[in-house]
Amino acid sequence: MTDTKRFLSNIMHQAVCVLFIAVLSTFPVYAAENEQYTVRGIAVDATAASTPLAQTKAITIGQRRALNALLRKLIPASYHMDIPILQDEDITPLVAGFQVAGERTAPQRYLADLTFEFKRQEIRDILRSANLPFSEAVAKPLLVLPIFNNGERKVLWEEPNPWRTAWVDVIDYGIRPEIAEVNLDDAAQALSQPVTVPAGDFADIQAIDARQAASLDEDAIGIIESTYDTVGTLVISATLREDQDGGLVLDISRQRSGQFSATVIDSYKGIDDPDFLMQSAILDILQKQQEDWKQQNIIDFSVENTLAVTTTITGLEDWLRIQEKVKNLSSVSGIRTVDLSIAKAFWHITFLGSMDQLKVSLAQQDLQLVDNSGYWTLDSAQN
The missing domain is CATH 3.40.50 (Rossmann fold)
Incomplete structure (x- = not known):
């Protein structure tokens, strides 16, 4: 390798490492809200002209495999053949952060178990652009x-x-x-x-x-x-x-x-x-x-509804807890409090998909949505 080629190779390696370090620094911001977009257990083993280059190669391969694993997880199997193929330079900006475990190195070789966290909205945009159905819902065990x-x-x-x-x-x-x-x-x-x-x-x-x-x-x-x-x-x-x-x-x-x-x-x-x-x-x-x-639980972005509900609460802490559960649902796009008293809250929930899907998602959070002849209540499920 000529000095010029070696210099360019080192510059490229340093640029990739800087980009990954910048991505890594954002990891804690996404950790609480993006659990469904976290991909673990990506075992990599790469070789290259040097150990640092092997590391860069391993992370690049790992993020590609992680993204594909994530998309297969979100998308029904019948649509897996339609998953878009992205270039490595297009995948890196989708990564919110990554972690390394079990790192081992040898001359010209790098091995590790990688965890990647991807940006939820960016992944959603890609899937919607490709007209691919997907589900983010997590069930109770x-x-x-x-x-x-x-x-x-x-x-x-x-x-x-x-x-x-x-x-x-x-x-x-x-x-x-x-x-x-x-x-x-x-x-x-x-x-x-x-x-x-x-x-x-x-x-x-x-x-x-x-x-x-x-x-x-x-x-x-x-x-x-x-x-x-x-x-x-x-x-x-x-x-x-x-x-x-x-x-x-x-x-x-x-x-x-x-x-x-x-x-x-x-x-x-x-x-x-x-x-x-x-x-x-x-x-x-x-x-x-x-x-x-x-x-x-496929998210239907073509159907958005707003539902008015009344919730019985025991106080501000109870109200905030119920609100947080609802806001964290992937199908819920917005909530708005209309009236609030010591014992009750009247509010609007805007959601994607069907009412049955919303009921199922709320049930996974121990919340019960009930139709009382057109008067909807949302309360903690009775044990």
Whole structure:
């Protein structure tokens, strides 16, 4: 390399680093409001002529992968082929900040786990310009009760229950099968429809058993849901068997409490390692859950409504708390207080999308929107 080329290369590297440092300095500003636009667990490994250049290369690659993971998270899978391809110089201004963990270096090599936070409004503008539907809504957690059919016996808490172990490994410990990098990026992200696997302690064992779970016993499920503060329960039963060719098959049935829907039955095969097969099945189930949630909560920017509501309050602190919950909803574009007294507030909420979507979003914040013959009330949900 000539001195001139080396000089230009160093200048470019310094410019990129300065830009990333400037972006990093804004990170705390966005942290509270942009959780859904935070992308974690982007593992990078880059080599270049020098370690600093490898670092710059790794961050550039990482931000591109992070953006794509974010867009796949927000956009329904049926539209993933239409995700716009941006150049690296167009992606960097979209980054609100980034963090580095597990940094390791070697001559001409850089490795790290990166977290990126993207600017919400700028990403929204890109998606709207591309006419892509997307959802930002985050649900309250669902409880998962993994039942393993061991011959004629149904096992929930008892050992061995390899099906429950696989759920704990994936949800609590982040264990993933050896899958493609793009799938690893997606699997590392926080779920828009989170799930909780019970600890399996004495209180859980006392609350519900495998038979009660399989029959969706309302009383038993209600007890364990209250323990974990979840809004529903998925009872997922698994049977491991061999097909006629001797290959492993994992048969799974899914039921959800409180919903009048048919049992969903799936079969997974093609992998001879039972742990790998179960982990892969869990990731597929989780992805389907996320897709269902996204489809229900797609933001329709073509429909904006303003709703007048009355809220019963216990004081100023209670009023401010309720206001904050509503303002933080991605579908809410504005609020305006019309009248305020010691015990009641009359206000307007301007929102995107349908009334049903607004109700669902408010319910995730423990707020209940009720139509009283055209007179709408919005109050804290009764426990």
